[in-house]
Amino acid sequence: MVKRADKFFALAYVEYIISPLSEMLRVSCRINNSVACGNPQEQRLQSVVSVFLSRDRFRICYHLHSIPPCISKATVLMKNKLQSAIVFVTVLSMSMVNGEDSKVELAKFNGTWELLSVITDGKETPPENLKSVRVVIKDGKHTVFIGQTVVAKEIPFTIDVSRGPKTMVDTLPDGKTIKGIYKLEGETLTSCVADAGQDHPKEFLSKPGSGYTLRVFKRCDEGKQSIEGIWLPTGAELAGAKLPVESLKNWKLTLKPEQYLFENGKEADQGNWKLDTSKTPNAIDITGTEGPNKGKTILAIYELSKDELKVCYDLSGKNRPTEFSTKAGTPLFLVTYKRK
Numbered sequence: 001m002v003k004r005a006d007k008f009f010a011l012a013y014v015e016y017i018i019s020p021l022s023e024m025l026r027v028s029c030r031i032n033n034s035v036a037c038g039n040p041q042e043q044r045l046q047s048v049v050s051v052f053l054s055r056d057r058f059r060i061c062y063h064l065h066s067i068p069p070c071i072s073k074a075t076v077l078m079k080n081k082l083q084s085a086i087v088f089v090t091v092l093s094m095s096m097v098n099g100e101d102s103k104v105e106l107a108k109f110n111g112t113w114e115l116l117s118v119i120t121d122g123k124e125t126p127p128e129n130l131k132s133v134r135v136v137i138k139d140g141k142h143t144v145f146i147g148q149t150v151v152a153k154e155i156p157f158t159i160d161v162s163r164g165p166k167t168m169v170d171t172l173p174d175g176k177t178i179k180g181i182y183k184l185e186g187e188t189l190t191s192c193v194a195d196a197g198q199d200h201p202k203e204f205l206s207k208p209g210s211g212y213t214l215r216v217f218k219r220c221d222e223g224k225q226s227i228e229g230i231w232l233p234t235g236a237e238l239a240g241a242k243l244p245v246e247s248l249k250n251w252k253l254t255l256k257p258e259q260y261l262f263e264n265g266k267e268a269d270q271g272n273w274k275l276d277t278s279k280t281p282n283a284i285d286i287t288g289t290e291g292p293n294k295g296k297t298i299l300a301i302y303e304l305s306k307d308e309l310k311v312c313y314d315l316s317g318k319n320r321p322t323e324f325s326t327k328a329g330t331p332l333f334l335v336t337y338k339r340k
Helices: 002-018 073-107 222-226
Strands: 025-035 043-053 058-064 111-120 133-138 141-146 149-160 166-171 177-185 188-194 212-219 229-238 252-256 259-263 268-276 282-290 297-305 308-314 332-339
Touching: 073 149, 166 188
Parallel strands: none
Antiparallel strands: 025 043, 043 058, 111 133, 111 212, 133 141, 141 149, 149 166, 166 177, 177 188, 188 212, 229 252, 229 332, 252 259, 259 268, 268 282, 282 297, 297 308, 308 332
C-alpha cells in the first residue's frame, strides 16, 4: 500500500512541475490506508493536500487525520513524506505567485512620469528645478530626460512585491546597483533609494546623512510630454491665404512643461499652455503672460505625428477651430511645425 501511495505522490509532483503556467492548477496527494487494528470495524487513514494557483489567488488546503497507534511504521513514514511535500509545494507555489505578481506590477510602471518632489539627505530640491525632468519607463527599463536631453538611458531595474515595503534594484552601466523601496498608488509613484552599495531603506524617509533620496512621481499625459521641444515652421496660412515661406524663417516656437515662447525675430510672445487630449481633435489652450497676447487666451487644436506638429488657432479667442483649415473672413491661423 505504501508503494502505491509513493507512486501517486510522484505523479502529482510531476504534474505540478510541468504545468506551472496554467490558468488554474490543482495538485492533490491522497493516501487511503485500511487497517484492522484488532477491531472488527475497519479504521481508515486519509491524508490530502491540495494546491490551487491562479493569476491572482493562491490557496493550499490539506487534511491529515491522526494516526491510530496500531498503524505500521511504514504508514507513519508515508505521512511524514506527505507533510514534507506540503512544505515543498507551498514554497514553490508562493515563489511562482510572487514572480507572476512582479511581472504584473512591473507592467504598471510603463509610461511617462514627471518628477514632483525630491528630498536628498533631508534637503528638498526646489520645485522649479524639477519642471523639465521626466522619466520614461518601458519593459523594466527607465530613461531619464531633462528637457529633450537624455541623461540616463534604458537603465534596467527589477522589483520584488513579496517584501514589505516592496523593493526595487537598478543596475547601472558600470555594474553597480542602487537599491530602494517603492509604492505605486494609482497615478503616483513614490520611491526611496539608497546610495550605490547601500542596502534597501526601511521606510519612506530621507534624513540628513542617511544617503537616502525620496522621490515622488506622477504619471503624466503622453501627449503633453511629446509636444515639448523646439519647433520651426514649415508652412502657415491665415484666413485662407498662405504666408510666404521667407516670412517664416525667423520664427521659432519653444514648448517647455506648460510654458511656451514664440519668437519671430522682432518680438517675443510667451505664456502658458494646457492640453486636453480627451477632445477630438486634441485641444490646446494658450494664455499669454508677456508680449502682444498678454492676458489673452487663444483656443486651438493640434495634431502631432512623430516630429511634425500642426496647430490651428482662433486668434479671436472666442471659438475653438473644428478642423485643420482656414477660410477667408475668419480669424483662423494654421501653422505646421517640424521639430528641431
